[in-house]
Amino acid sequence: MKKLVIIGANDFQNQLILKAKSLGYETHVFAWEDGAVGKDNADYFYPISIIEKDKILEKCKEIKPDGVCSIASDLASITVNYVAEKLGLPCNQTKYANIQTNKYAMRKALLDAGLPCPKFVLADESFDVRKLHDFSFPIIVKPTDRSGSRNIMKLESTSGVMKAVTEACQTSFEHKAIIEEYIEGNEYSMETISYKGEHHYLATTKKFTTGAPHFIETGHCQPSDLSQDVLEKAKSHIIKALSALHIENSAGHSEFKVDKDGNIRIIEIGARMGGGCIGSDLVYLSTGNDFMKMVIDISCGDSPEFADILKNQFVCIKFLMNKYDFDNLDLLKEQAKYKIYRESIFDRKPDSKVTDDSNRLGYYIFK
Structure with missing residues (x-):
């Protein structure tokens, strides 16, 4: 039996564990025990934090x-x-x-490759606000090395910049923030798979957020509403960006905005699947391409397999963001025009404050 090591065991990673087991793999899962939803589904679970790389490596040398x-x-x-x-x-x-995980280093690499990005600058807690004299407002302040909408702030002027920078730096692992011009327009992500440096387009996702000031994601839908012309333009930019970031053997999740004139601006790119069930569920449900299997295959040195006939099915995830969503879940499901595919209610109080993607109350997927 083939052995697969999986890093992480939260609700979203649990879908990968289940997929690997369905494919006949022996699963070895590493994660901090608190919140490890996938612990019970793993064949072997190791309560080691995902950031303890060398501890995980030593155990993997035994697992082979x-x-x-x-x-x-x-x-x-x-x-x-x-x-x-x-x-x-x-x-x-x-x-x-x-350059694949740090937003400032990534922006520099994309800019060097001639790709369209917002104007940006690096900041720490000693940042001189006068450096923003030639920026157009509004601006976005966020940590350089975190995901999940953590400590993102939109500002209309220099007022409050240092407070936002300080909070972003305190969240950042390297204690740095990136300040960038805010791009008006709808937000999307492109889901791709790369194998031996060759990039393959899978799907485009339309994203919905709470809006300013924190832009916490409230839902995703596939397929997107982009015209074919704009979609092809976005594909061209994203494929070049994946190469510029040396993404060779992994999933890709590329976030971008489209303004009213159809211009593309790349926001950031992850050398991984998109969170919020985009990769684990939405791509497969909307296109028929088994994205999780592709990721597993590539990790084992096998080329990805693509669906012979692509589906074009509408699928959406809605996140529970507040007590109203939580209390009215049954009503929301009754009103939905589509079939509920899966729902997950997290172990949190319904009156908990949602401050970023990591502490939403739950979700349901419908198609």
């Missing part, structure tokens, strides 16, 4: 896995590539980890 993977976390992807590279397994090269 056929592949190492994860699906929806920048932190997990760093460990995946580190461990896989040390074991001689397929991955993205660790020397490019910084």
Whole structure:
């Protein structure tokens, strides 16, 4: 039996564990025990934090896995590539980890490649606000190295910039923030799979958020509403961006905005699947392409298999954001025009304050 190491065990990673088991893999899962929803589904569970790369590596040397993977976390992807590279397994090269996970380094790499990005600057707690004299407002302030809408702030002027920078730096692992011009327009993400440096388009997702000031994601839908012309333009930019970031053997989740004139601006790119069930569920339900299987196959050195006939099915995820959503879940489901595919209510109080993607109350997927 082939052995697969999976980094992470939260609700979203649990779908990868279940997929691997359905494919006949022996699953070895590493995660901090608190919140490890996938613990009970794993064949072997190791209560080691996903950031403890060397501890995980030492255990993996004993396991001798056929592949190492994860699906929806920048932190997990760093460990995946580190461990896989040390074991001689397929991955993205660790020397490019910084440009694949750090928003400032990524922006510089994309800019060097001539790709369309918002204007940006690096900041720390000693930042001189006068450096923004030639920026157009509004602006966005966020940590350089976190995901999940953590500590994002939209500002209409320089007032409050240092408070936002300080909060972003306190959230950041490297204690840095990136300030960028805000791009008006609808937000999308493009889901891709890369194998031996060749990139394959899978789907485009329309994203919905709470809006300013924090832009916490409230839902995703596939297929998107982009015209074919704009979609082809976005594909061209994203494929070039994946190469510029040296994403060679992994999923890709590329976030971008489209303004009223159809211009594309790349926001950021993850060398991983999109979170919020985009990769684990939506791509498969909307297109028929088994994205999770592709990720597993590539981690084991096998080429990805694509669906012979693509579906074009509407699918959407709605996140529970507040007590109203929680209390009216049954009503929301009754009003939905589509079939409920899966729902998940997280172990949190319904009156909990949602401050970022990590502490939403739950979700349901309908198609």
